[in-house]
Amino acid sequence: MNKAILSILGRDRPGIVAAVSRVLFDQNCNVENVSQTMLQTEFAGIFIVSLPNGMASEDLHRELHARLSPIGLTVLTKPCDHGVDACAAATCEPFVITTRGPDRKGLVAHISGVIARHGVNITNLQAMFKGGDDPGDNIMIYEVDVPQAVDLQTLAQDLRDKATDLQLDISIQHRQIFEVLHRI
């Protein structure tokens, strides 16, 4: 069965998910996964849907575009690739990397660059930069999967060195510590 992945962007307001899912329902598509988030005033949603026999992702895109662009939503559609999960082949340990420090350009680029260089996959990223020098106002939280083959000491040292250059306070901790502390 063909699948498509859709990304919907637009200024947040009531009714966006309803509008998108109504089109999908009318087109006989089945929603398999959906995730939405809001950054400041903007809505972003990702849907993975299975398409009915004979429908291509381009057909669905035309329909979505026709019905959603008049209400201010931008749609990106592409066939869903069944490629191998980047971390599925290797055994990974989940870690959380957190930085706090004064806002400046390039923080995400520099830190994610180090993470990428070690072949570590980011599974979730939350970052908030309100500007200014208050560390509490400028936070990056990377949830990452570290393959067992990656030397944690070297990764941690490289991250710490980069954080020092950027005047960031950094911590690298196994994810389990957060679960143990906050969840029963």
Add this chain to the structure above:
Amino acid sequence: MLTQREIISTLEMLRNENLDVRTVTLGINLLDCAGSELGQVRRRVAERLMRLAGQLVPVCDRVGQKYGIPVVNKRIAVSPIAAVGAALAPPELVELARTLDAAAREVNVDFIGGFSALVEKGMARGDRALIAAIPEALAATERVCASVNVASTRAGINMDAVLMMGTTIKRAAELSADRDGAACTKLCVFANIPEDIPFMAGAYLGIGEADAVINVGVSGPGVVKKAIDRALASQPGLDLGGLSELIKKTAYRVTRIGELIGREVAEHLGIPFGVVDLSLAPTPHVGDSVGEIFQSLGLLAIGVPGTTAALALLNDAVKKGGAFASSRVGGLSGAFIPVSEDLNISEAARQGHLCIEKLEAITSVCSVGLDMVAIPGDTSADTISAVIADEMAIGVINSKTTAARLIPVPGKKPGDHAVFGGLMGESVIMPVNNACGDNRFIRRGGLIPAPIHSLKN
């Protein structure tokens, strides 16, 4: 997916509230190292300690780094040396203490406990030799800790042993007079000593324990204080029931961390995991104080009226939270109030808010009792024994652990200042009131019988 709040509050606990694992203590059974030839016993003991404890510190550091939680102290607790060295004479036991000290230094642990005897009902030859060796063993070593259990709810109070401990403490203080009697900071006299305490100076490996075991001491007074302060800032009218609930939740978190770290260390070392000891244990650092919790709860200082009730609330909430977090709870599991090890408690003593009588009273609801209390150097051995006897009686009658760690600081008088250094901290010399005249009661010796278990009042 973790929430931002979960992550940020965790980091706050770590960075600003001194959340840590206070100690991972490796218990090592030395009973089969016993013998009558000193050289052979020393060789066996050293070999056993090096073999089992060699990797303790690096493993704790590695696991601590993985989770971003420091394991502040790594320690060793051994079988009671009174049993291991039962055939040895006191000078030989001092030599065995040196072996323990050297091994502790070699594997980089800060304390090794178990220079201990269990004499609540009677004393064997080895027990007498060990108690005789304690002053010199503690004065001559840096890391060896001693404990003597002189009473239990099932056996009563061995008053002959209590009397000996008064003399022993005085002698240990004299032998370390140049360090304000610091040898006494490594000596605890107990009633109902648990077999699995990870905290010093009382840690030893009980006779009923396995070949080796990992016990963990969690702490976190700073975390509890900050949680109370935060809650009261947002809800100034929060009542004591609400505060108890808050302390419970905080203790739950701290305990979960301790168990996670302890189990992982145990797995890496291939040694069974024992217990988490849920004690609020202070250090002489700002923000890591049990005394400050009393002030957050609304008291002027620890020691003023209301202190016993406040500590009862605190201790019970810590136990409830901890017991829910882990099914492997043991050790002392209560709040420590070591005067010299806690800046705030030490200051309360200096200002006169806290006296020995109040410390004795709050023993009824806390973990140990008269802990790290500096007293005048001219306090007589009889008086020290009598203070110990009072403390033991509270434990025996109430079926709980109590302990006394008294330091008669040579040459110092009430109001003077003693400095023990490092984790042992510093303190004003507290007066021992009404310690005048002859104390014939304490010299009568014998056994105060075990208490009746019905007719509770």
